[in-house]
Amino acid sequence: MKAVLNDVVIAEAPESELIKIEGNWYFPPASVKAEYLSASDTPYTCPWKGDCQYFDVSDGGAALQDRAWSYPEIHASAIDRVGRDFSNYVAFWKEVQILP
Template sequence: MKAVVNGEVIAEAPKEDLIAIEGNWYFPPASVKSEYLVESSTPYTCPWKGECQYFSVKSGDASLKDRAWSYPTPYPTAFDRVGKDFSNYVAFWKEVDVTE
């Protein structure tokens, strides 16, 4: 699967390596091109996953605010709910197209 923004592939991994959580595909950390992500200071804590780290996605000269996120240290109980450890996996939103 691929995460694409403005024609640039910013993450790519076999579908079996991704994790589906609440309708979003989470990419393994090593499959994401970190040069496209800039840490955001936007705070959010999911009641069951834990503290979230948002990223803005660089797209040419533009920056798409908070269009990616991950959970660096999810709550241990979230692993039971998801079925595996998803620490630092990255999901994308809106202008980032995730396709097979």
């Protein structure tokens, strides 16, 4: 699967390596092209996942603020709930298309 912004592939991995949580596909960290993300200072804590790290996403042009996120240190109960460790996996908001 691919995460695509304006024809630029931001992340790519086989579906078997992704994790779907609450309707969002989370890509493994190694599958994400870091040059298209920059860490944001926007704070957020999910009550069941933990502290969130937001990222601005760019296709090489203008950046879209807080359109990607991950959980660097997730709660142990979240791993139990999902069935896999998804620490540092990255999900994307609607402007970034998720394609097969």
